[in-house]
Amino acid sequence: MRLFHTSDWHLGQNLHGQERDFEHACFLEWLLRQLALHSPDVLLIAGDIFDTVNPPVKAQERLYDFIVSAHEQQPGLTIVMIAGNHDSGSRIELPAPLMRRLRTHALGRVLWLDDGQLDSERLLLPLPDASGAIAGWCLALPFLRPAEVTGPQLGDDYLKGIAQVHEWLIAAANAKRQPGQALVAISHAHMAGGSVSEDSERSLIIGNAEALPASLFGPSISYVALGHLHKPQKVNGEERIRYSGSPIPLSFSEIGYQHQILDIQLDGETLVSVEPRLIPRAVNLQRLGPAPLAEILLQLAELPDIDLLAEEQRQPWLEVRVRLDEPQPDLRQQVESALQGKAVRLVRIAAEYAGNGGREGDDGAAQLVELDQLSPQDLFSRAWLDSYGSEVDEQTLKDFAQLLQEVQHEEEQP
Template identity: 75%
Template sequence: MRLLHTSDWHLGQSLHGQDRDYEHACFLRWLLGQLDKRRPDALLIAGDVFDTVNPTVKAQERLYDFIVQAHERLPALTIVMIAGNHDSGSRIELPGPLMRRLRTHALGRVMWLDDGVLDSERLLIGLPGANGEVQAWCLALPFLRPAEVTGAHLGDDYLQGIGQVHGALIAAAEAKRTPDQALIAISHAHMAGGSVSMDSERSLIIGSAEALPASLFGQSISYVALGHLHKPQKVNGETRIRYCGSPIPLSFSEIDYPHQILEVELQGAELLSVEPLLVPRAVGLLRLGPAPLATLLARIAELPEVDLLADALTQPWLEVRVVLDEPQPDLRQQLETALQGKAVRLVRIGAEYAGRQGQDEEDGLALLDLDQLTPQELFSRVWLDNYGTAVDAPTLEDFEQLLQEVHNEEAQP
């Protein structure tokens, strides 16, 4: 059996206010080509399909056009898609009856039966092989919000509730499988030890809860297709537990990531190989600096001129990071004047002062832009400004819980 594992598309995302639709269109066109070439039995999309719980019409069109085209090209292809923390689980599931006609299964929430037993059946999806017979069972684990895994039957412990979901679903899958069938998990979660891109990954840690342990996925699981972290990586060095990463760089901190999808080969329940397929970058990201203004102006002068025959949508996004000795009120004007006629698109200017560089790096204050701060960081800075002391841990936990409740409300239909 052959699977393709992808995640974190973030359809509808903007980069400092600039639309990324062209880049997403290029990626989805490339992915359709890989489906034609690789002929997988299943495509796994491990969450954060959209960038927000209320995606634009264009973003939704991108997704559903892709699903239709994928089915037209490979009628036997099974697609399994789960909601991530950026998605609305209800929205992901809404067109479910229609998508099932296209062999696409969209899971956004876990549900419990009246007796407090997990409704496992809806989360277990048979994956047919080339012969049409089920060769693997997919355990679909969308991002688990506190309201879904705590309550009267489950208690108030978030991590304990997550453990109950995993345990119940794995037990149900093991009871259903035959010895020659693989168990494949698809999950959107922050696993312990994962490398995080702070600029573009919303925190999943709630209160004092820790990232999830890899032990949630026992050895009976042949492969775990993870979403959430944008950098491709193994969990605890295990080949079978993988983040494939995002297909395009979602922030300037991801410039050097090897954006990819993963091709997974299994023979029965045995994992044979996991191979990366590198995604071509349709639009480059270019960062100049940090450096003094004079140095940056000289480097800008060396940038290529606009090619009038080239598509402007392919011009790189540019971030300029300036080190200043004193305030420069006309900084933006100087940079924009220098960039006139250059084949780049300026999306961000960051400034830091030479006397604070070392301290800024230690304190995490360099290039202070609101869109680069997590809500927790912003709350902590405002607290310090207002009260003159660092925020205490209980208050920060209360804020994080409130923030999660807001996210949950946003995710409701």
């Protein structure tokens, strides 16, 4: 059996106010070509399909057009997608009855039976091979929100509730499968030891308090397809437990490595190979600095001029980082003037004082960071410090995180 592992598409994402629809369209066209070329049996999409719980219509059209095109091109392909922490579980599941006719399974939530047992049947999906025989079972684990895995029967310990869900689902899978059938898990979670992209990955709870141990996935699981962390990586060096990473760089901190999907080969229960397939970058992200303003202006002058025959949509996104000795009220005007006729699209100017590293706004006024760079936890911590003159304690941060999760869960309800 052959599988493609992808995650963190973040359809509908903006980069400092600039939409990324062209880049996502290029990725999906490339992915369709890869499906046609290599004919995998299964495509896994491990969460954060959309960038927000209420994605723009265009982003939803991209997803469903892709699913229809993939099915028309390869009618035997099975697609499994789960909700991530950026997604609304309810929204992901809404068209599920229709998508099943396209051999696509959409799982957004875990549900519980009247007797308090996990509804594991809906989370266990058969994976047919090219001959139509069931070659394996997929254990679909969408992002588990506190409200879904805590309560009177499970207790109030979030991590313990997650561990219990994994234990019950794996037990149900082992009971269902026949000899020679592989178990493949798809999950959206932060595993302990994973390398985080600070600028674009929303913390699931607080710090690393939510990081899950790889031991949740015992040796009976042939492969674990993870989503949430945007950099491709193995978990604790294990070949079978991996993040595929995002298909495009979602922030300027993600431009230093090649984005990819993973091509997995299984022979029965045995993992044979995991091969990265590198995704062409439709639009480059370019960062200049940090450097003094005079040096930055020289670098801007050396950028290539606009080619009238080239597509404007392929011009790189540019971030300029300037180190200042004194305020420069006309900083933006100087940068934009230097960029006249250049084949780049400016999306951000970040300034800092050389003396203390304090960041400044575009107009030179004191501004530690841009608001869109702060997480809700950061804002809460700053407000607490301003109000009480001391750092917020860890328990209060955890209480805030719990309330935040509950509010986000309420926003997702249709």
